[in-house]
Amino acid sequence: MNQRFLKAARGEPVDATPVWFMRQAGRSLPEYRRVRERWGLLEIVSDPDLCAEVTLQPVHRLGVDAAVMFSDIVLPLRALGLEFRLVDGVGPVLDAPVRSAEAVQVLRLAPVEEAVPEMMAAVRRVVAEDLVPVVAFAGGPFTLASYIVEGGPSRDHHLVKSFMWHEPQAFARLLGLLADLAVDYLSAQVASGANAVQIFDSWVGVLSREDYRDLVLPHTSRLLAGLRPLGVPRIHFGTGTSALLEDIASSAPDVISLDWRIPLDRGWAMVGPEIAIQGNLDPALLLAPSARVSQGVANVLALAAGRDGHIFNLGHGVLPQTKVEVLQAVVAQVHQTPRIRG
Amino acid sequence: MNQRFLKAARGEPVDATPVWFMRQAGRSLPEYRRVRERWGLLEIVSDPDLCAEVTLQPVHRLGVDAAVMFSDIVLPLRALGLEFRLVDGVGPVLDAPVRSAEAVQVLRLAPVEEAVPEMMAAVRRVVAEDLVPVVAFAGGPFTLASYIVEGGPSRDHHLVKSFMWHEPQAFARLLGLLADLAVDYLSAQVASGANAVQIFDSWVGVLSREDYRDLVLPHTSRLLAGLRPLGVPRIHFGTGTSALLEDIASSAPDVISLDWRIPLDRGWAMVGPEIAIQGNLDPALLLAPSARVSQGVANVLALAAGRDGHIFNLGHGVLPQTKVEVLQAVVAQVHQTPRIRG
Numbered sequence: 305m306n307q308r309f310l311k312a313a314r315g316e317p318v319d320a321t322p323v324w325f326m327r328q329a330g331r332s333l334p335e336y337r338r339v340r341e342r343w344g345l346l347e348i349v350s351d352p353d354l355c356a357e358v359t360l361q362p363v364h365r366l367g368v369d370a371a372v373m374f375s376d377i378v379l380p381l382r383a384l385g386l387e388f389r390l391v392d393g394v395g396p397v398l399d400a401p402v403r404s405a406e407a408v409q410v411l412r413l414a415p416v417e418e419a420v421p422e423m424m425a426a427v428r429r430v431v432a433e434d435l436v437p438v439v440a441f442a443g444g445p446f447t448l449a450s451y452i453v454e455g456g457p458s459r460d461h462h463l464v465k466s467f468m469w470h471e472p473q474a475f476a477r478l479l480g481l482l483a484d485l486a487v488d489y490l491s492a493q494v495a496s497g498a499n500a501v502q503i504f505d506s507w508v509g510v511l512s513r514e515d516y517r518d519l520v521l522p523h524t525s526r527l528l529a530g531l532r533p534l535g536v537p538r539i540h541f542g543t544g545t546s547a548l549l550e551d552i553a554s555s556a557p558d559v560i561s562l563d564w565r566i567p568l569d570r571g572w573a574m575v576g577p578e579i580a581i582q583g584n585l586d587p588a589l590l591l592a593p594s595a596r597v598s599q600g601v602a603n604v605l606a607l608a609a610g611r612d613g614h615i616f617n618l619g620h621g622v623l624p625q626t627k628v629e630v631l632q633a634v635v636a637q638v639h640q641t642p643r644i645r646g
Numbered sequence: 647m648n649q650r651f652l653k654a655a656r657g658e659p660v661d662a663t664p665v666w667f668m669r670q671a672g673r674s675l676p677e678y679r680r681v682r683e684r685w686g687l688l689e690i691v692s693d694p695d696l697c698a699e700v701t702l703q704p705v706h707r708l709g710v711d712a713a714v715m716f717s718d719i720v721l722p723l724r725a726l727g728l729e730f731r732l733v734d735g736v737g738p739v740l741d742a743p744v745r746s747a748e749a750v751q752v753l754r755l756a757p758v759e760e761a762v763p764e765m766m767a768a769v770r771r772v773v774a775e776d777l778v779p780v781v782a783f784a785g786g787p788f789t790l791a792s793y794i795v796e797g798g799p800s801r802d803h804h805l806v807k808s809f810m811w812h813e814p815q816a817f818a819r820l821l822g823l824l825a826d827l828a829v830d831y832l833s834a835q836v837a838s839g840a841n842a843v844q845i846f847d848s849w850v851g852v853l854s855r856e857d858y859r860d861l862v863l864p865h866t867s868r869l870l871a872g873l874r875p876l877g878v879p880r881i882h883f884g885t886g887t888s889a890l891l892e893d894i895a896s897s898a899p900d901v902i903s904l905d906w907r908i909p910l911d912r913g914w915a916m917v918g919p920e921i922a923i924q925g926n927l928d929p930a931l932l933l934a935p936s937a938r939v940s941q942g943v944a945n946v947l948a949l950a951a952g953r954d955g956h957i958f959n960l961g962h963g964v965l966p967q968t969k970v971e972v973l974q975a976v977v978a979q980v981h982q983t984p985r986i987r988g
Contacts, residue, residue, distance in 0.1 A: 460929075462933060462965055465928070465931070465933070466930065466934065469933070469934035469938050470934065511907075512906045512907065512909075513907075513909050514942075515928070544851075546907070546908075547888040547907050547909070548907075565852075565853075565854065565855075565886065566889040567856075567889070586807070586853075586854050587802075588802060588807040588808065589807070589854075591811070592808065592811035592812065593811060593812060603856060623804055625804065
C-alpha cells in the first residue's frame with residue numbers, strides 16, 4: 305500500500321509530497337454524477353458497497369494518496385437520536401433543532417456501531433482494496449453543535465452562540481456528548497481498518513479566540529486525547545482559523561489542516577514544527593486558468609519548502625464546479641515537484 | 647459638537663473612549679421598525695428627510711459618538727448603470743450580474759452627484775443637526791465586485807474569484823472603476839459635510855494573501871490615496887482579515903476596523919501603532935446575558951489598554967435581533983470605563 309500520506313502525517317521523509325482533496329469523492333467526478341442519477345446521498349451512505357465504490361472513485365481517477373470515506377458529518381448524529389435531511393445546494397437540515405437546556409438534557413448517546421453500522425461496513429470494503437490509506441472523519445464539537453442548534457447551515461451562527469452564552473452547562477454537555485460520539489465513531493472506523501482520522505471543526509473560525517479557548521477547546525482537547533490510543537494520525541481541520549492556530553495546536557493533533565487564508569509557512573510557524581501541516585490551496589483557484597492553478601500549487605509547495613510533514617490538500621472541500629482534469633493535473637504536479645529542502 | 651470620535655481617529659487623547667456601531671441605524675431600534683412599517687429600504691434612502699431621521703435615531707437613542715449614514719453599499723452602483731434590489735433577509739440582488747469582459751468594458755462612470763443626489767442631501771440634513779461627527783461610507787472594490795459578478799451575497803465567492811483569474815484585465819478595470827466611484831462618492835459626501843469616511847471591503851477575507859496583495863490591494867491603496875486630500879479620517883473595514891492586516895495597513899488608512907476573530911491587541915500589533923484601531927466585539931455577543939456582554943466589552947477595552955487611537959465598535963454590523971437596552975448599556979460602559987494606560 306502507498307504509505308506517503310501516513311509517513312508525512314507522522315513527519316517522516318517521503319519520496320514525493322502526498323496529496324488528497326477534501327470532498328474528492330463527489331460532484332467533480334463524472335462517475336459520481338452517474339451514481340447520483342440513480343441514488344440519493346443518504347442512499348449512497350446507507351449502502352456499504354455503493355459508499356465504498358464512491359469513496360474509491362477518486363483514488364482510481366485522480367491517483368490521490370489517501371481515500372476519504374464518502375459521508376457527511378451529520379450522519380452519526382443518529383446515535384444521539386437526531387434526524388436530519390441532506391438538501392442539495394443547502395447542506396444538512398435538522399427539522400427539530402435543539403434549542404433548550406431540556407432538549408440537551410434528554411439526549412443519550414447510543415452505541416454508534418448500532419446507529420450507523422453501514423459506515424463501518426463501508427470502511428471494511430474500502431480497506432479490503434488495499435490501495436491507499438483510508439481517512440475516517442467526524443464533525444468537530446462546535447460545528448456539529450452549530451448544525452444541531454441552528455437547524456442547518458448558518459450565516460452568522462448567532463443561535464448557537466447565543467445558546468452557548470445563555471446555557472453554558474447545556475452547551476458543555478452537548479459538546480461533551482459530541483466529543484464522545486466522535487471518539488466512539490472514529491474508534492469504530494479505525495477498528496474496521498481506517499488508517500487516519502480527521503476532525504472537521506469547520507466553523508470554529510466564527511468564534512472569538514476568547515470563546516474558542518474557554519468554551520470549545522477543552523472538548524477538542526479531550527476528543528483528540530481520546531483518539532490518541534488508536535495510534536493513527538489525527539488531523540484537525542477548520543476554516544477562518546488564522547487567529548486560533550496556536551490554540552488548536554495546544555489541543556495536540558498530529559496534523560493541522562490550514563484553510564487558504566493564511567500562507568502555509570506562516571500557519572506552520574504558528575503551530576510549531578512538531579505538528580504536520582495539511583493544505584492549503586484555495587479550492588476556488590481550481591476554477592482558474594491552468595497556468596494560474598499551477599502557479600498556486602507551486603506557491604504552496606514553495607512555502608512548505610520540502611519540509612517533512614507536509615500533506616498537500618485544499619484549504620476546504622473541492623467545489624462541485626471543479627473539472628476532473630484540473631484535479632488530475634494538481635496531483636501530477638504535486639507528485640512531480642522535487643522535494644528540495646528550502 | 648462631540649469630537650471624541652474624530653480625535654481618536656487621529657490618534658489624539660480623548661476624555662472617554664468613543665463608541666459607535668456599524669448598522670446602528672436599523673432593525674435593532676423600535677423607532678426604525680415603525681418607519682419600516684410604512685416605507686421600504688430604497689424609499690428611505692431615496693428620501694433625504696427620512697434617511698436623515700433614521701441616521702440620527704441611534705444618536706438620540708443610544709448616545710453614540712458618531713452617526714453613520716443609513717444606506718447600502720450598492721446604492722452608488724447606479725452611477726455605473728447597475729440596477730439592484732434590496733431583498734429582506736438576503737441582501738442586495740443584481741438581476742443582471744456582470745460576468746464577461748465585454749460587460750465590464752461597456753461600464754461608464756457617471757457623475758455620482760447626479761446618480762444619487764439624495765445621499766448628499768441626506769448628509770447635509772444630518773450635518774445640520776450638529777450633534778456628532780457623520781461617517782459616510784462606500785463599498786470596497788472587491789466587495790462591490792463580488793456583488794456585481796455573483797449577483798448577490800455568496801457563500802464561496804467562486805464566480806467573482808473565477809472572473810478575477812480568467813479576466814484579469816477586465817477585473818482590474820472593474821476594481822479601478824469601483825475605486826474611482828468610491829472616491830467620487832465619498833468626496834461628494836465630505837463636500838456635503840461628512841466628517842469621516844469608511845470603506846467596507848467586507849469580503850476581502852475570502853481571498854488568499856497572494857490574491858489580495860496582487861489583485862485587490864493596488865486598488866485599495868489608490869482609493870485611500872484619492873481620499874487623503876479630503877483631510878478626514880479614512881477607516882478600512884473587512885472581516886476574516888487576520889492574515890491580511892499587514893497588507894491592509896500598507897494601503898495606509900488612518901483607522902483599521904478589526905473583526906472579532908482577532909484579539910484587539912494582536913491586531914493592533916500587526917498594523918502598527920501609527921494606525922488607529924476600531925472594534926472589535928463579536929456582534930453576536932450582544933445576544934448574550936448582560937454579565938457576559940459586559941465582560942466582553944471590558945475585555946476589548948483591556949486589550950486596547952487605554953492607548954490613544956481606539957474607537958470602540960463591533961467586529962461587524964449590529965444583528966437585527968439585538969435589543970436596544972443592550973446597545974445602550976454597552977455605550978454607557980465604554981464611556982464610563984476609565985482610560986488608564988495599561
